[in-house]
Amino acid sequence: MDSDQPDTDVTVAPAVAxxxxxIAEMRIRGAATIADAAAEALATQAERSEAETPAAFREQLRAAARTLYETRPTAVSLPNALRYVLRGMEGETVAELRRATTARAAEFREDLEQAQATLGEIGANRLRDGDVVMTHCHSTDALSCIKAALEDGKHIEAIVKETRPRKQGHITARQLRELGVPVTLIVDNAARRYLDDADHVLVGADSIAADGSVINKIGTSGLAVNARERGVPVMVAAQTIKLHPDTMTGHTVAIEMRDEHEVLPADERAEIVGDATESVAGDAVDSSTESAADDGLTVENPAFDVTPPRHVDAIVTERGQFPPESIVTLMRELFGETTDEPWEQGRSRDR
Ligand SMILES: O=C(COP(=O)(O)O)[C@H](O)[C@H](O)COP(=O)(O)O
Known part of the structure; x- marks a missing residue:
């Protein structure tokens, strides 16, 4: 076996798969929720493992981590969660390893919840009574700030961007209404017009790079540019689990490209390309063998974009509020300079 990669033949618990x-199909989505689900899945793998040796147990956990890691590439909370749990995989026997791993996953999940609550209290300090926030996508970290402001007795209203193509804005609108927040739902294209009515843009993050760039749902960067032009401050609510350690050593954050059908269902594609199965020269082409790429229409569906630090006013974490340019200091403190692939954690023990 290649010593750098886990054995892909190792059975992963069906619950992990x-x-x-x-996660891949976005029934579980949003960076914090994905991290929580990944930690829970590793605990499940540990509980259900029938490994007979410590080495086999570790190999199973690493294979589970890899299965989870390969789902979506952009939210760094996923590999950060996997690394954190696997680092706690300590013990001389299978029973010890199981106990340590499940305890570590539980600790991670509690810390995650606590971090979000703390971050919310910090973010709420930026919101004044009567403020209107404009949101994009659905972020549990961003909502935590609004929730804490409401608990402080402030009246907050929201302008919620629909967020095409998946319309996560509907989830935000529903949850804000459950909190009693008056909501104005707008299509994404109306954002600039409604920025005149907003006191803050408040978004979450999937990853934050060492230079303070914020990687979040596609459309965030355009919103931030428009907000800057309109003089509306942009606040990013992001637990430190969103800090991307690899960017300290020059790596860039992978932007997920999703299926074109999220943007353009097959019947709508057919309406656009019409009878493109007949070539200009009039030669009939067999549509059953024609691939979508051959009809001259390309659909791009990037799920995230990068907002440069100059368009962000504050990154609010559970460790305090930071100007984006100084986030690297916190990153170094929390992650050090070196990172391995999640399944590399503790591998040296097995060599
Ligand atoms: O971009 C998204 C979700 O994208 P998708 O719907 O494609 O997963 C959210 O803004 C961040 O993940 C932060 O969310 P949270 O604050 O809950 O971690």
Missing amino acids: ETADD
Whole structure:
């Protein structure tokens, strides 16, 4: 076996495969929720493992981590969660390893919840009574700030961007209404017009790079540019689990490209390309063998974009609020300079 890669033949618990599928298909979505589900899945793998040796147990956990890691590439909370749990995989026997791993996953999940609550209290300090926030996508970290402001007795209203193509804005609108927040739902294209009515842009993050760039749902960067032009401050609510350690050594953050059908269902594609199966020269082409790429229409569906630090006013974490340019200091403190692939954690023990 290649010593750098886990043995892909190792059986992963069906529950882990299900979680991986739920993440890939976005039934589980949003960076914090994905991290929580990944930690829970590793705990499940540990509980259900029938490994007879410590080495076999570790190999199973690493294979589970890899299955989860390969679902979506942009939210760094996923590999950060996997690394954190696998680092706690300590013990001389299978029973010890199981106990340590499940305890570590539980600790991670509690810390995650606590971090979000703390971040919310810090973010709420930026919101004044009567403020209107404009949101994009659905971020549990961003909502935590609004929730804490409401708990402080402030009246907050929201302008919620629909967020095409998946319309996560509907989830935000529903949850804000459950909190009693008056909501104005707008299409993405109306954002600039409604910025005149907003006191803050408040978004979450999937990853934050060492230079303070914010990687979040596609459309965030355009919103931030428009907000800057309109003089509306942009606040990013992001637990430190969103800090991307690899960017300290020059790596860039992978932007997920999703299926074109999220943007353009097959019947709508057919309406656009019409009878493109007949070539200009009039030669009939067999549509059953024609691939979508051959009809001259390309659909791009990037799920995220990068907002440069100059368009962001504050990154609010559970460790305090930071100007984006200084986030690297916190990153170094929390992650050090070196990172391995999640399944590399503790591998040296097995060599
Ligand atoms: O971009 C998204 C979700 O994208 P998708 O719907 O494609 O997963 C959210 O803004 C961040 O993940 C932060 O969310 P949270 O604050 O909940 O971690």
